[in-house]
């Protein structure tokens with residue numbers, strides 16, 4: 001098989017890139033290790049920036065997002081039982097959209113199926129070859145048969161545990177990492193959200209987040225230790241841990257119910273540099289991970305895809321490689337700012353140590369955030385997404 005761009009991974013980065021390239025007449029094949037149903041069952045991101053909305057529109061799949069997504073003009077932050085609000089709209093004129101990653105993935109999958117672009121699900125043993133030559137190849141097994149794709153470029157959109165980053169010679173790549181000693185235990189439930197806006201909770205018992213997917217579906221998280229076993233968290237135990245972290249009004253309004261999904265996500269900051277190796281380009285979680293506190297992971301995947309899709313269009317339509325040559329530098333400039341914000345928000349909101357000095361610093365910083373318009377503007381600018 002021959003294609004122009006072989007895309008590894010059918011998460012949001014791979015599917016979005018595939019759709020944008022297809023719309024500009026660039027052939028691409030997506031290889032995905034899992035089945036389509038499995039990819040759709042992963043409950044992850046929920047808050048998307050304007051950049052991601054714009055790209056979904058450009059890809060021609062934004063209709064359902066505009067109809068069903070919830071526009072949020074601000075966010076609430078609860079500190080030791082007292083709630084404060086920061087208005088994005090007032091500070092920046094911008095808003096964010098609450099629309100689940102599962103729905104985005106479904107819209108992109110449907111869009112791809114509608115135009116008949118090829119995706120190979122359940123592709124096994126995907127391997128990258130000759131990435132530093134002008135004729136890279138990808139081999140894999142599908143339905144027991146060995147297959148090979150020749151291509152001009154490979155887009156490694158296969159997430160943190162994918163094969164693309166691991167195919168790079170160790171001497172060519174530098175990695176930077178911080179692993180936090182905690183995770184998020186999250187549940188999804190068909191209950192009305194406790195508030196119309198997200199509530200980020202800082203509490204001596206640990207962090208919590210009250211989020212949602214729709215007016216009838218809620219997503220809640222509590223900080224947990226990495227040693228926790230999901231089996232030892234029946235729903236009742238989760239609700240009993242969440243309640244004392246909330247303010248009185250939220251506690252009274254909280255509607256509990258059976259979970260329809262429950263999982264533990266470790267918190268990690270990670271960046272691999274550069275993001276280009278010959279004809280291989282990394283995008284999304286394959287190149288960088290942020291702790292979910294700042295709601296940046298999916299949005300960073302989308303901004304990488306924006307830079308990469310434009311660079312590939314420039315290569316084919318204008319015979320210019322300027323965009324490809326600058327891809328890594330441009331993408332990383334935005335990545336590091338989102339890494340900083342996600343790290344800052346994580347250390348601000350979680351119980352990371354028992355050190356009373358660290359806790360007092362958190363409280364001082366939060367107090368400053370609520371009293372200073374400059375500090376609130378910095379927060380809002382970063383949360384809604386920095387400009388290009």
Ligand SMILES: Cc1cc2nc3c(=O)[nH]c(=O)nc-3n(C[C@H](O)[C@H](O)[C@H](O)COP(=O)(O)OP(=O)(O)OC[C@H]3O[C@@H](n4cnc5c(N)ncnc54)[C@H](O)[C@@H]3O)c2cc1C
Nearest residue numbers: 009011012013033044045046158159284285296297298299
């Ligand atoms: C609990 C939680 C909450 C989050 N909340 C937010 C939020 O509110 N906002 C936000 O922006 N982000 C959030 N994120 C982060 C977001 O989910 C990720 O950043 C996003 O999924 C990255 O997309 P991606 O396409 O780069 O990678 P992925 O979604 O990981 O997709 C990679 C794909 O590649 C496939 N793959 C892997 N290995 C191979 C292989 N060898 N061969 C072929 N295919 C392979 C995988 O199966 C997968 O389908 C959250 C994450 C978590 C865990």
